[in-house]
Amino acid sequence: MSVSATPSREVGHAVSPRSFAMAHQRPKASFVGCSKISDYEVLGKLGEGTFGEVHRARSKRTGSLVALKKIIMHNEKDGFPITSLREIKLLKLLSHRNVLRLEDMAVEHPIRTTDKRKKPIMYMVTPYMDHDLSGLLDNPSVHFTEPQIKCYMLQLLEGLRYLHENHILHRDMKAANLLINNKGILQIADFGLARHYEGEVPVAGRGGGEGRRDYTSLVVTRWYRPPELLMNLKRYTTAIDLWGVGCVFGEMLVGKPILAGESDHDQLDIIFDLCGTPTEENMPGWRSLPGAEALQFRPRPGNLSQRFKEYGSGAISLLKELLKLDWKTRSNAIDALKHPYFRNAPYPAAPGDLPTFEESHEFDRRKFHDRRANLPPAPKGGTVGRGPPDGGHTGPNSGFNNPDGYGGGGGRNGVNGSRYPRNRGPPPPPDERIPAWNRDRGLPPSLPPRPPPPVDYGNGIDPVVHPEGYRERDRGSRPPRGGGLTGAHPVVDTYIPSYDREVPRRDDRRRPPRDDWDDRRHEWDRRRPEYDDRARASRTRSRSRSPLRDPHRERDRDVYRR
């Protein structure tokens, strides 16, 4: 029954759909899980992503700290972004201690008298986490120990095991998407690229198994993207997320991203340096991948053992399992959790035993950089533009329609620096943390380039690659490494890491070498009752109601099958 047909019958004369909807609004109290933005006190900006801007806030109702992720409407005509819908839908289904919990949605309506913006702004409300792993690794005063790295790794793998056994591919595993709080808890965040996975769930001893259907290979931020995606495998499996875990593990060990490719082509080249060049033995079927046809390279054995020798044989062995070129035998999360690395001394720390650190998020990176003497020259890579073309009504800086300083001006606009020119706005409000690379230039906040939005809409059809969606990043600005790859590489240069050459290499900083890093683990629940208490009090649904444990709600997931 159409909305417009009903009112005519009910009221006996033509009523516009809007009037009908207004007359039939549900009482506000009947909405569960949707608050007003005024229920939160906004405290400061934490980061900006492709699809939203993230702010720290306090719930006026519970007093708890939360993160508000604003959903950016890049193009209002397209309506609510499909990626945000996916993220919300998935997060509502998930319930695991190592997966970020969606507590609430908050809506901000435009102020009628002054605000020309017609559409409300939506915010996702999640518990506030003190750090993201990328920000934490950038803090020169933070030094992970091996027990700490083991603790984080175990938590990361537990979270991923849960996702995979519930048929969810994350597809953007990277340090910036791993949130950590000062209770030692690590949570996987950012489900903007995640989707339902139709293949078999991983089984112990059987790697990632076989893929069952095609998906877009334009996923995963480049530095964390596995070789099969770089060679355009479409029928991929949960193994793509495990490659990202391997990259994050290496990053925690050495303190900086281990595979920082400057283009997709370069990315493959440095992967081959580390893991060896592909053969039918170590990567069966690689030659038939669409992106492999034109590849030519000088055979190399790989230098992983050499590069990581100071971290010991256990770490090397786990890294080799996670960074296997062969996606079919690459370790799955179940097997990685049983790896001897975690059972040998030094043993994993308990989350509650880990030290606490100063807050660190994307926006704090410069804070740490500023402290360093003799910073290397600013890395290459554009800064993301700012200043929404619509005057700020739908861009990342619209919203919080009050004079608290978040209503416009600075901030990133859009996905990609090449698409939106920089527009120097007024200085940010005092509580807003300016990214390092802007602070001393008096510019409003912005971030380094980000991956473009996902282009897989779940229909299995290859996406059209929008040329503006991808930045060319100095291809050919340096000679190929190590005799590298040659040939016309057909792969489009795709995802730009969220923190790239703008950020000085971590090892350039005067920081003692660390032997380990990464995620943490559970058992924290027992040790940190206040965390759970707060969580329980503020949750909009209980774990027992998680649809992942309730077959009657399986139909929700059908959305992702289509």
Ligand SMILES: Nc1ncnc2c1ncn2[C@@H]1O[C@H](COP(=O)(O)OP(=O)(O)OP(=O)(O)O)[C@@H](O)[C@H]1O
């Ligand atoms: N719950 C939270 N607590 C604290 N900080 C958070 C929280 N959620 C997000 N952030 C911060 O905001 C940043 C961006 O968040 P998120 O990755 O969810 O956004 P995105 O738009 O999907 O990003 P991307 O473009 O990387 O995919 C994170 O890296 C983190 O620094």
